[in-house]
Amino acid sequence: MRAQASPQNAAGGQSHESTPADFTLRIAPIALEIAPSRFISTIGYNGTSPGPVLRMREGKPVSVDVINETDASELVHWHGLFIPPEVDGTDEEGTPPVPPGVRRRYQFIPRPAGTRWYHSHAMAGADLHRGTYTGQYGFVLIDSGDDPGHYDQEIFLAIRDWEPFFTDQMENEAAEGGNLGPQQEKPATLDTRPNGLEVTSQLFSINDKALGAGEPIRVKAGQRCLFHIVNASAVENRTIALPGHRFQVIATDGNKVPTPQSVEVLMIGPGERIDALVEMNQPGVWILGSTDDMTRNAGLGVIVEYENAHRQPQWVPPSKPLWDYTILGRSSSAAPPAPDHTIDMVFEKIPSGAGQFNLWQVNGKPYPHDREFVLQEGARYRLVFRNRTDDSHPVHLHRHLFELVDVSGKPTAGILKDTVIVPLYGRVSVDLVANQPGLSLFHCHIQQHMDFGFKALFRYA
Numbered sequence: 301m302r303a304q305a306s307p308q309n310a311a312g313g314q315s316h317e318s319t320p321a322d323f324t325l326r327i328a329p330i331a332l333e334i335a336p337s338r339f340i341s342t343i344g345y346n347g348t349s350p351g352p353v354l355r356m357r358e359g360k361p362v363s364v365d366v367i368n369e370t371d372a373s374e375l376v377h378w379h380g381l382f383i384p385p386e387v388d389g390t391d392e393e394g395t396p397p398v399p400p401g402v403r404r405r406y407q408f409i410p411r412p413a414g415t416r417w418y419h420s421h422a423m424a425g426a427d428l429h430r431g432t433y434t435g436q437y438g439f440v441l442i443d444s445g446d447d448p449g450h451y452d453q454e455i456f457l458a459i460r461d462w463e464p465f466f467t468d469q470m471e472n473e474a475a476e477g478g479n480l481g482p483q484q485e486k487p488a489t490l491d492t493r494p495n496g497l498e499v500t501s502q503l504f505s506i507n508d509k510a511l512g513a514g515e516p517i518r519v520k521a522g523q524r525c526l527f528h529i530v531n532a533s534a535v536e537n538r539t540i541a542l543p544g545h546r547f548q549v550i551a552t553d554g555n556k557v558p559t560p561q562s563v564e565v566l567m568i569g570p571g572e573r574i575d576a577l578v579e580m581n582q583p584g585v586w587i588l589g590s591t592d593d594m595t596r597n598a599g600l601g602v603i604v605e606y607e608n609a610h611r612q613p614q615w616v617p618p619s620k621p622l623w624d625y626t627i628l629g630r631s632s633s634a635a636p637p638a639p640d641h642t643i644d645m646v647f648e649k650i651p652s653g654a655g656q657f658n659l660w661q662v663n664g665k666p667y668p669h670d671r672e673f674v675l676q677e678g679a680r681y682r683l684v685f686r687n688r689t690d691d692s693h694p695v696h697l698h699r700h701l702f703e704l705v706d707v708s709g710k711p712t713a714g715i716l717k718d719t720v721i722v723p724l725y726g727r728v729s730v731d732l733v734a735n736q737p738g739l740s741l742f743h744c745h746i747q748q749h750m751d752f753g754f755k756a757l758f759r760y761a
């Protein structure tokens with residue numbers, strides 16, 4: 301046996317050599333050919349990226365053996381699952397890492413049902429070949445057993461960027477639909493210190509192929525396709541469209557929405573998922589891709605080809621590239637119950653100047669906010685995310701779901717998520733029932749922001 305077993309498994313249970321795991325993930329370097337002769341040198345799961353779609357049954361215990369064949373410690377995070385901190389997959393919560401050359405078993409009971417995903421939770425810092433900059437990610441589909449399956453095809457799309465690099469130029473937020481909303485948190489006096497380094501990219505793919513380089517999605521007129529989409533980028537929110545078609549959004553972050561809506565574009569931040577049905581009723585050859593021309597032309601797209609259609613793939617810009625979470629909420633005006641406690645979380649950026657890394661703070665402090673965020677089990681909390689920065693942040697709370705109650709001044713109810721984009725200078729409020737005792741990490745899902753201070757640890761009293 302090449303990779304020696306560690307003496308304990310990650311769940312703290314007994315030795316497990318005798319029984320094979322339900323799933324095995326082998327972490328190792330790969331060369332990913334995203335376009336002909338265009339190889340990305342990265343790290344993947346089981347020789348590829350994305351890793352395998354892991355299908356689990358809600359409530360049925362699973363074991364996952366993780367074998368680390370790289371030269372750095374790794375962690376596999378199970379994003380959107382209610383599982384204990386010991387297996388959730390972060391250093392901060394106390395999950396044991398998987399050292400180089402070691403096999404470690406994660407055991408947990410998968411829940412809740414829905415589209416989840418798994419990815420490296422290693423810190424990257426200045427190393428753009430670690431953590432979510434790599435190809436270490438994949439879908440987890442947790443099946444409740446009562447999916448009616450009202451679709452003809454199930455299609456998994458992961459949005460990615462590659463070969464990230466440092467820049468002191470800000471991404472054009474408006475191009476990605478992020479420059480919206482009333483900017484309730486815009487400070488009266490803006491911080492004019494010179495910006496430090498941010499991470500950006502100029503090479504993109506959906507799954508493992510840049511636009512036009514892979515097989516098209518082949519459909520037939522009259523088919524109904526279910527898309528599971530994740531933004532697996534370490535870097536940026538994205539807006540995508542499929543000309544001639546509309547997306548019927550049925551779930552956000554894997555959780556069914558109260559009011560499914562037909563929309564022209566999907567905006568999706570790093571960490572978020574969207575499940576959407578598309579009626580294939582516009583025969584032709586189309587580009588499903590980023591609404592930003594530069595990004596789409598640099599790879600962020602995939603061709604959708606109808607049977608017997610032969611022509612150049614068509615792109616048509618959407619007429620209204622707007623995204624609004626709240627239209628998916630409960631249609632009745634009933635407000636969610638009043639919270640027991642309100643927790644304000646103010647996000648700020650400290651520009652660090654040329655050649656330095658910007659720093660990020662929550663409530664004026666860097667991580668770990670010792671004993672600042674302490675939850676009483678059973679209580680209902682309102683978290684008010686106040687974004688006092690010039691960037692939109694996809695913030696994620698581990699091991700919990702929260703309910704959107706206010707997005708940029710628009711009230712809503714019934715939308716359950718684990719990650720939400722807080723628009724630049726905007727405000728989003730979410731409600732949380734404290735029902736998952738143990739340490740829970742909160743952070744921005746943009747790797748650079750998390751690594752340079754945009755995180756906090758929630759604990760239970």
Ligand SMILES: [Cu+2]
Nearest residue numbers: 693744746749
């Ligand atoms: Cu961020």
